[in-house]
Amino acid sequence: MKRLGWLRLPLFGVLVFLYLPIAVLAVMSLNTSDLPFIWKGISTKWYISLLSNEMVLEGLKNTLLVAVVTTLVATTLGTLLAIGITRYNKSAWLESLALSPAIIPDLALAIGLLAMFTTFAVQLNLLTVMISHIVFSLAIVAAVVRGRLAEVDQSLEEAALDLGDTGVGAFWRITVPALRPAIISGALLVFTLSLDEFVIAFFTDGPSNPTLPIVIYSMVRFGVTPEINALATIIMLTSFVMIFIAQRKSKVLESL
Secondary structure (H helix, E strand, O other): OHHHHHHHHHHHHHHHHHHHHHHHHHHHOOEOOOOOOOOOOEOOHHHHHHOOOHHHHHHHHHHHHHHHHHHHHHHHHHHHHHHHHHHOOOOHHHHHHHHHHHOOOHHHHHHHHHHHHHHOOOOOOHHHHHHHHHHHHHHHHHHHHHHHHOOOOOHHHHHHHHOOOOHHHHHHHHHHHHHHHHHHHHHHHHHHHHHOOOHHHHHHOOOOOOOHHHHHHHHHOOOOOHHHHHHHHHHHHHHHHHHHHHHHHHHHHHHO
């Protein structure tokens, strides 16, 4: 038992290293002082001030628009991609190529997308950000759905076809319900990643419609303020909630 206790120390050390800065950020976002790291009391005024910050609200609107569109399109295409590479593809290299955007470094992918948009003289705006986010997000959805699809009994679809159902009908009545937990889990992960993604958006967005992470970056350049602490805390809490829901859906998936 003593040996097991010692083995837990690295785990606790990692947890402290990861979550202590987040805890400090959340606490200092409630600081009354105008200085970010000098404690003078508890107040929610910095959260309230965010409601009157037009730059933050505009960035939030752009971010939510990008995240929602990315989630809808990437979830649909990623699910179809998972079905295609699992049931109709016999080539390992094609499968690796389809899933590679999920593991390519963000910086390399961002530079490649920027080069492509520049080559074809595409004006950088929120549409190019959406396209860029969809590129790496659909591979994430495909990886999540593919794991579930491998456990679905294809004979159920064949039985539905034998009983007179159409291919589309069997897909909606048999395949989609079986994949629903994985589809929802993948969609939540995509929404979370798109919500706080910075590198790709920084390279592929135009100057007139910045997303919220870019707005935060522009604010931090002039120094960290309690308002930035409050905004970062809100984003982290949102991400934690979305990831928690995705994990719960994954547990439901495993129990089916």
